[in-house]
Amino acid sequence: MKASFSIGPGSGFRAAGEGIEQRRHRAKVEEAIRHHLADMVTDDKILVTSGRRALSVPVPEFKEFRIRFDPGLSESVGSLGGVPGEGEGGSQATDSGKGNSTPGGDQLGLDIEEASVSLEEIHQAVFSELELPRLDPEKRLRGVGRDDNPAGLGRHGILTQWDRARTLKAARLRQARGIGPQDGLAQDDLRFRQWEPTHDDIGGAAVMAMMDTSGSMGSFEKYLAKSFFYWTTEFLRQKYPFVDLVFLAHDVRAREVDEESFFHRGASGGTVSSSVYRLALEVVAERFPLKHYNIYAFHFTDGGNLTSDNAQAVEMGRQLQAAVTLFGYGEIHDTERNPSPLYQEFSQMPGAGVVILRGKEDIFQAMTHFFGRSQVEHANG
Amino acid sequence: MLTADTLNRVCDRVFSQVQSLSLEPGHIHFELVPPPTIQALASQGGLPVRYGHWSFGKSRQRLKTSFDFRMTQIYELVINHVPTYAFIDQTATPAQALMMVAHVSAHADYFRHHRGFFRVASDMVSVASRHRRTVEEYRQQFGFYAVESLLDAAHILADFSGDGLTQQSMGSSKTDVLGHVAKIGPRLKDWERQVLAMVWDEARYFWPQQLTRTANEGYATFCHLKMLHEMPMGATESWETAQLHASIVQVTPPRLNPYHLGQMLYAQAFNEGGWGSVFEARDLYEDVGLVRAYLTDELAKAAGLAIFRERDVGSVGRQASSDEIRRQMIQDLDHAGLPRLAIEDMGVELVLRHHYDGRDLDFAQLPFALKSVSQRIWKGPVVILTARQGVPHRVRHDGREFSDQAV
Secondary structure, eight states: OOEEEEEEOSGGGOOOSOOHHHHHHHHHHHHHHHHTHHHHTTOHHHHTOSSOOEEEEEEEOOOOOOOOBOTTTSOEEEEOOOOTTOSGGGOOOOOOOOSSOOTTOSOOOOOEEEEEEEHHHHHHHHHTTBOOTTOOTTSOOTTTSEEEEEEEEESOOOGGGBOHHHHHHHHHHHHHTTOSOSSSOOGGGOOEEEEEEEEOOOOEEEEEEEEEOSTTOOHHHHHHHHHHHHHHHHHHHHHOTTEEEEEEEESSSEEEEOHHHHHHOOOOSOOOHHHHHHHHHHHHHHHOOTTTEEEEEEEEEOSOOOGGGHHHHHHHHHHHHHHSSEEEEEEEOSSOOOOOHHHHHHHHSTTEEEEEEOSTTHHHHHHHHHHBTTTOOOOOO | OOOHHHHHHHHHHHHHHHHHTTOOOEEEEEEEEOHHHHHHHHHTTSOSSOOOOHHHHHHHHHHHHHHHTTSOOOOEEEEOSSSEEEEEETTSOHHHHHHHHHHHHHHHHHHHHOGGGTTSOTTHHHHHHHHHHHHHHHHHHHOHHHHHHHHHHHHHHTTOBOSOOSGGGTTOSTTBHHHHHHHHOTTOOHHHHHHHHHHHHHHHHHHHHHHTHHHHHHHHHHHHHHHHHHSOOOHHHHHHHHHHHHHHSOOOTTSOOHHHHHHHHHHHHHHHHHHHHHHHHHHHOOHHHHHHHHOOHHHHHHTTEEEESOOSTTOOOBOOOHHHHHHHHHHHHGGGGOOOEEEEEESSSEEEEEOOSSOOBOTTTHHHHHHHHIIIIISSOEEEEEEETTEEEEEEEOSSOEEEEEO
C-alpha cells in the first residue's frame, strides 16, 4: 500500500512547560537587560509608567553570528507583489499584499524581542550601583534615631541622673513638715531625672532639585533634566525612605514648587542662576541645618546664564556648596559648544560635581557620576 | 476544535484523491496538537525532540509572539521520517484540515521521491532524541557554558558540512569543514567531538530540505490545489479552503513567497507536460534546477519578479530582463544561499578558502563567527581566504584578535 494514515492521540507531543531552550534564552534576555540598563534609564516607556508595575522592554535580538553573504552589497531577486493576470486561470490580482506577513510564509523579520520586567527589577538593577555619597552616619536617618526628652523626676534612678537641687528641695520640704530625720537625707528625698526616648523627626537627607525653566530650556533640555530628577527621586525613595525633596524652579526668579508642577511646568523668561542658589540657601538655613542633614543640591540648566549674573551666581554657588554635603551642577547641551563660565568656575571648585549632558545616554552617566560609589570627590566633611 | 473523528473523515476524503493522482506518500501518522505545541516543534527547525539550545527558545518565543498577535499561525508541520509524522493544529476548521492534509500528503510524497532524500536517515526522530539525552548528560558533566558555547560554534560550521549524507562519509570531502574538524581537530576533547558529530548528523538531515525549500513547498501547494479542485465540496468548505490558500500564497513585497513561486513553477511544468513533467520535476529538481527548467519569461513577469538591492519592505525593485532575473535567482538559491567554503589547510591554523563568486561575505558578523570557532572548536587561529569587492583578502581570528588584510 502506497498511501495510508493513522491518527495519534496527540498527547505524546504536548509542549511541556519551559525547557532548557527557553530557560537559557530567558537567562540571556535578563542578562541583556542588565547590560542595557544605561540605555533603558531614559526610555520614555519607563518614564511614563506611573503605577504600572511591569513593562515590556525592547531587547535587541540575540544574533547568532554566522558566515554568510553580505546582504547589503549583493542584489537578489524579490517580488513586486501582485501583478494582474497572475495565478491559475488568469484570475485578477490578489490584493497588494501589504500588511501582515503570510501564514507559513517567510521569516518574520522581527529584530526586537520584548521582555517583560517589573519596575522593581529595573530599579534594583539601576540603583544597585548607586548610593548617596559621603552620607554622614552621624547625621542619622530620620525615624531611625532616638532622642531622650526629659519626662519628669522619679525617686529611683541611676546616680548619674541624680538631681541634687531637687533632692535638696525635697529634703527641705520634708523637714519643714517635720517628718523623718531633721538632718541629712532620707531615702524618699532622692530625686532622679527621668527621660523618655522618642523618635526624632529631624535629620536625614534632603535633596534640593533645582531646575532652570527659562525660555532657553528647550523640550529636549527639560526632558533630560526631568529624567535625571525622576530617576534621582526614585532612587532616593527606594534607598532612603526619609529623604526630603525640595523642588526649586527658576528663571529670573526662583520659586519653591511642588513635585507635580516641577515636572510639568512650562518655561519662559531668562536665566538668573544666582536666584535659585539664594533660595536654596534660605531653605537650607531655615529647614535643614547641616548639623542634622546630609544635603544634596543639584542644579540643571542649559548654561545660558545672564552674563551680568555670572559673578554673583558663582559667589552664591560657592556659598551653597559650603552649606551642603554635595553640590552638583549639570549642563545640558544638545549641540557641541563650550561649557559656560559657570561650568568652568564650578569645575574648579572643590566639593562641587559638574557634568555635561548631551544625550539620553548621559543621564545614567550623570547619576553614576553623582551617586556612584566613591566617584565624586568632595570636601565639606 | 478538530477531533480525531473529523480528521479521520477528512483523511479518507483526501487519501482517495491522493490515490487517484497516484501520489505515494507512504504511511503518514497524524497528531492533533494545540498551537503552543506546534510552535515548540517548529522552533526546533522541524524535529520534535532536539538537543537543548537557547536559539530554539528564541525562535519559540518569536513564534509565540507572532501567533499571539495573529501575524502568523502554523497550521501544520511535517517531519521527514519513516513513517512521516504530521502535526495538525487542532484549532483549525474541518475545511482547513482538508487542505492541510492534502498539503501534508504532497510533502510526504516529495520526501519519498525526491532524489536528495534517498540517503537521509529515516529514523532521525529517535536519533535526535538520543542526541538530546547525550547533550543533557554532557551539560551535567561539563557545565552548561561549555556545552552551550560549543553548540554556538558548531552551528556556525554546520552550514559547511559537505555533501555526504551518511555518518561513514563524515569528513570525507574538503567542503565538509564541520565533519573534518570533528574528526581530526587536534585540541578537541572526546565529548566535544561527539557533540560536533551530532550537530553534523542533524545538519546533514536538514540539508536536502534547505536545497528544496521552494520546490517542496511549491509541490505541496500545487498538489493541494489540484486535489481540492477535484474534490466534491460544500460552499463553506470551498470558501474556507480558498481563503486559507490565498493567505498562504500571499506575497509581501519584496519577499519571495516560496509557496507562491514554487506553485507557479510546478504549474508551468504541468502546462508543459502534464503530471509526467510534474513528477519528473519532483524526483529530480532542487530549487535551482526547478528555476532553471521552468522559470519562463512569462512566469517571471506574472510573478512580479524584480531585482532588489535590499530585502527591506519598501525598497524599490529594479526591472530586469528575464535572463538576468533567472541568473540572479539561480545564484540566490544555489547551495541554499550559503557561501561555499573548503578546507585549504589544517596545520596550526585552520585555513578555509571561500569560493568567491563576486558576493562578499558579511564582515559585520564574520569576526564574531570566526572568534567563536577559533575559541571553542579549533582552539587556535582560524583563517578564511576570501575577497572583498574582488580584492583577495585574508581574514583571521586567533581567539583574541581579528585581522583583515588585503593580499
